[in-house]
Amino acid sequence: MLLLTPEEMGRADRLAAESGIDSYGLMIRAGHAVSAAFLRLYPAALRADVLCGPGNNGGDGYIAAEALKQAGVEVALFHLGDPENLKGDARRAFQACSIDGKPVEDYRPAAGAVIIDALFGAGLQRPLSDALCMLISQVNEAAEPVIAVDLPSGISGLTGKVQGAAFSAAHTVTFMRAKPGHFLLPGREHCGRLDVFDIGIPQRILEEAGGGHHLNGPDLFASALPALTASSHKFRRGHLGVFSGGPSASGAARLSATAGLRTGAGLVTLAVPPNAAMVVANQVTAVMLKAVPDVAALDEWLEDKRLSAFVLGPGFGVGEKARAFVSALASRPLVLDADGISSFADEPDALFALLSGADPHCVLTPHEGEFARLFPDIAADDNIGKPEKARRAAERANAIVLYKGADTVIAAPDGRIAINANAPPWLATAGSGDVLAGIIGGLLAQGTPAFEAACAGAWLHGQAAKRAGEGLTAEDLPNHLPPLSGVS
Numbered sequence: 001m002l003l004l005t006p007e008e009m010g011r012a013d014r015l016a017a018e019s020g021i022d023s024y025g026l027m028i029r030a031g032h033a034v035s036a037a038f039l040r041l042y043p044a045a046l047r048a049d050v051l052c053g054p055g056n057n058g059g060d061g062y063i064a065a066e067a068l069k070q071a072g073v074e075v076a077l078f079h080l081g082d083p084e085n086l087k088g089d090a091r092r093a094f095q096a097c098s099i100d101g102k103p104v105e106d107y108r109p110a111a112g113a114v115i116i117d118a119l120f121g122a123g124l125q126r127p128l129s130d131a132l133c134m135l136i137s138q139v140n141e142a143a144e145p146v147i148a149v150d151l152p153s154g155i156s157g158l159t160g161k162v163q164g165a166a167f168s169a170a171h172t173v174t175f176m177r178a179k180p181g182h183f184l185l186p187g188r189e190h191c192g193r194l195d196v197f198d199i200g201i202p203q204r205i206l207e208e209a210g211g212g213h214h215l216n217g218p219d220l221f222a223s224a225l226p227a228l229t230a231s232s233h234k235f236r237r238g239h240l241g242v243f244s245g246g247p248s249a250s251g252a253a254r255l256s257a258t259a260g261l262r263t264g265a266g267l268v269t270l271a272v273p274p275n276a277a278m279v280v281a282n283q284v285t286a287v288m289l290k291a292v293p294d295v296a297a298l299d300e301w302l303e304d305k306r307l308s309a310f311v312l313g314p315g316f317g318v319g320e321k322a323r324a325f326v327s328a329l330a331s332r333p334l335v336l337d338a339d340g341i342s343s344f345a346d347e348p349d350a351l352f353a354l355l356s357g358a359d360p361h362c363v364l365t366p367h368e369g370e371f372a373r374l375f376p377d378i379a380a381d382d383n384i385g386k387p388e389k390a391r392r393a394a395e396r397a398n399a400i401v402l403y404k405g406a407d408t409v410i411a412a413p414d415g416r417i418a419i420n421a422n423a424p425p426w427l428a429t430a431g432s433g434d435v436l437a438g439i440i441g442g443l444l445a446q447g448t449p450a451f452e453a454a455c456a457g458a459w460l461h462g463q464a465a466k467r468a469g470e471g472l473t474a475e476d477l478p479n480h481l482p483p484l485s486g487v488s
Ligand SMILES: NC(=O)C1=CN([C@@H]2O[C@H](COP(=O)(O)OP(=O)(O)OC[C@H]3O[C@@H](n4cnc5c(N)ncnc54)[C@H](O)[C@@H]3O)[C@@H](O)[C@H]2O)[C@@H](O)CC1
Pocket: 009, 010, 012, 013, 026, 027, 030, 053, 054, 055, 056, 057, 058, 059, 060, 119, 120, 121, 122, 123, 124, 125, 126, 127, 128, 129, 149, 150, 151, 175, 199, 201
C-alpha cells in the first residue's frame, strides 16, 4: 500500500488545488471525519477538549469542534498562539467556529473528557517547546483518551520519531493515505488504532505525489511469488545452499534450511564443515548434506549451476573463512545474514566492492547492531529515520537491505522502500532471524527477484508468527508459513 510522507502529502494537496479541488472542502471533510470518529467511539464522553495548533491541523480541529457542538456535545476549545494569526483555510475554519477558545496554556486534563489533538500534523518541523512537552506529559499521565488528527502531535510523519514529546493517542484519524511515521517506531505505538479516511483526493494525484514508501504487503510481491504448475519438478523449483557452522553451531543453519524447504525450494542442501557432518546428519531428513571444508571445495560445488541461491551467516562464525566464502558466492543470489555480515565489520568496503556492478541480487538482513557494523556513519546519523538509513545502505552496498526490528524496513538501491508492520512481538525469539533468512533464500532459489523476495520473506515471517501464536519458538515458524498460492 502506498504511503505518503508529509512532504508528498503536501505535494498531493498542491496538485489537488491545481486540478481545481477546493482545499477548504478537503478540510471540512477531514474535520467531519474526526468529529464522526469521536461520536462513534465515545458516545458517553462528557466533553470534547479540542486543542488546535497554528496550521491546517488546527483548522481540522476547528471544523471538528464546531461539528461536535452542532451534534450536541459539550466542547471546550483551546488554541496554541494567537488564532488571529491563522492563515488560509485554517483561518476560515476558525472564523466558522462559534466556540470561544482559551489559550492552550490554560488547559488542564479532566476526567470524563476526550481530547482531540489538532496541534500539529504533517507540518511539524522541529522539537516541541518545553511548555508543550509538559502539557503533553500531563495529558498522557491523565490517561483520558486522545483522538489524534492526522498524527499524534510530536510524532514525525516521516520518521516516526518523537520530537520532544508526543501524545499517546487511543485513535489516530488520518486522511487519504497513512504516513511512514504511523508504522515506524515509536510512532506506531503513539497512534493507537489508525483509521484512514478518504476526503476526496483522486488516486492519480496521490500516485503522482508519492511513490517511494510502501507498507509491506502482498500487493508489492504476490505477482513475483513462485507458482506451482502440474509440470513442476523439484529441479525446476530451485536448489538452495545453506552454509552451516561447526559441530556445536549448526542449529541456526538448520533453521534456515528447513524454512527454505518449507517456502518451496525444490532442494535444500546444508553445506557443512566435515567435522559437523555427523551431528547435522542426525538432525535432518529432507534437507541434504554436503561437506564443504574450504573455498576450493566451494568453487567445485558452485560448478553445479542448478544451485540457484544461498544463505550464509546464521551460526557460521565470524572471520576470514566467511569473507572468502562470500567472495566466491558474491555473483549468485545470496542472503547474507548474521556472522556473514559481521565478518565485514572491519572492511565493509570489501563487501560492497564484491556486490557492485551487477543487478542487485544479494539480500543483507542486519539487525540494528549488525547494521551499525557495516554502515556506522549511516547508523549514527540522527537526522534521518530508519527508511532513509536502509535506502542509503542499499545504495552503498548495491544490495537489498532488510533492516530488522519490530518495524523492519526493506530498501532497494533504486529507492523502493517497504515498511513491514505485521510482525507480532513474540517474534522476538532466538533463531527467528535464521528462519527469515531461510524463507528469503527459498524464494530467491525459486527465482523471485531480490527486493520482492525480501518483502515477501518479512511478511510471510510475520504471518507465520501470527498463525503460530504467542509462545512460539523459532522451530514452529516454518510449520506455520501460509501457502504461497493463497497470498494475494
Ligand atoms: N491533503 C491533506 O494533506 C490535508 C491536510 N489537512 C491537515 O493539514 C495538516 C497539515 O497542515 P500544515 O502543513 O499547516 O501543518 P501543521 O498544521 O501540522 O503545522 C504547521 C504549523 O505548525 C508550526 N510548527 C511546526 N512545528 C512546530 C513546533 N515544533 N512548535 C511550534 N510550532 C510549530 C508551523 O510553523 C506551522 O504554523 C495535516 O496534518 C492535516 O491535519 C486537512 O486540512 C485536509 C487536507
